[in-house]
Amino acid sequence: MESIFELKAIQMFIDTCHQSWLKGWNERNGGNMSYRMTEEEAASVRPFLNEKTQPRPIGLRVENLANEYFIVTGSGKFYKNILREPENNICVIRVDETGENYRIVWGLAEGGVPTSELPTHLLNHSIKKERTNGQYRVIMHAHPANTVALTFLLPLEDKAFTRNIWEMITECPIVFPAGIGVLPWMVCGSSDIAYATGEKIKKYDAVIWSHHGIFCAGPDFDTTFGLMDTIEKSAEILIKVMSCGGKKQFITPEQILALSEPYHVDIDAQMLS
Ligand code: 2HA
Numbered sequence: 001m002e003s004i005f006e007l008k009a010i011q012m013f014i015d016t017c018h019q020s021w022l023k024g025w026n027e028r029n030g031g032n033m034s035y036r037m038t039e040e041e042a043a044s045v046r047p048f049l050n051e052k053t054q055p056r057p058i059g060l061r062v063e064n065l066a067n068e069y070f071i072v073t074g075s076g077k078f079y080k081n082i083l084r085e086p087e088n089n090i091c092v093i094r095v096d097e098t099g100e101n102y103r104i105v106w107g108l109a110e111g112g113v114p115t116s117e118l119p120t121h122l123l124n125h126s127i128k129k130e131r132t133n134g135q136y137r138v139i140m141h142a143h144p145a146n147t148v149a150l151t152f153l154l155p156l157e158d159k160a161f162t163r164n165i166w167e168m169i170t171e172c173p174i175v176f177p178a179g180i181g182v183l184p185w186m187v188c189g190s191s192d193i194a195y196a197t198g199e200k201i202k203k204y205d206a207v208i209w210s211h212h213g214i215f216c217a218g219p220d221f222d223t224t225f226g227l228m229d230t231i232e233k234s235a236e237i238l239i240k241v242m243s244c245g246g247k248k249q250f251i252t253p254e255q256i257l258a259l260s261e262p263y264h265v266d267i268d269a270q271m272l273s
């Protein structure tokens, strides 16, 4: 390998950020993304890494992520610029052997630090790694407009969001059969929002931060981006329906639950009770 950009995961990371920008989900420095690298990926790029940089505290402890490498967006960096200048806008970090500190080992060439939401990303990676046997690797946070708009209109409850968003596109309950979590407004970048999101992410793959944005987790870039895209599309339909005077008919709970068997998913019936 002659350049770190030959690594598919780096290419996918950059491309996914750019797709998110094109969707309009990342105004200015809005949003952040992280990817937990495989051992093989980390080994293949080791010649390009500087492991001797200064350690910095994460702000919480993520023991099961000790010595893991992550690709992460930079704090205050604009998604608009990632495709053109990836080395100045994203970085690779390594969590140390205690799970309490990290080092920037590549990237942010003109200076900077990882996303302000790093504690939330790492805590939620830690939880998803444990719960999915290491399968989940991607976390995306962004500010899609229709999803945020709904947090001014619907009750800020998991059930209300799940049911309303499921109802807008038949595929929704198949794509996220566990539903969606909702948090009240909170200070972003804090360990409080990290822990609150962590509680919700135990059950869901998507958590809405009221009056702010959405936080999604998944096994790979396409699935995680696809989840955010599906939720935002549904939210857009709901906003259009509400703007046109509201629902005149809807998919019934029985119809939603009828999708479980043919699509081999476990749609949570409690969301519809
Ligand atoms: O990166 O989106 O939540 C800026 C943010 C913080």
Ligand code: ZN
Pocket (backbone or CB within 6 Å): 030, 031, 141, 142, 143, 188, 212, 213
């Ligand atoms: Zn945000």
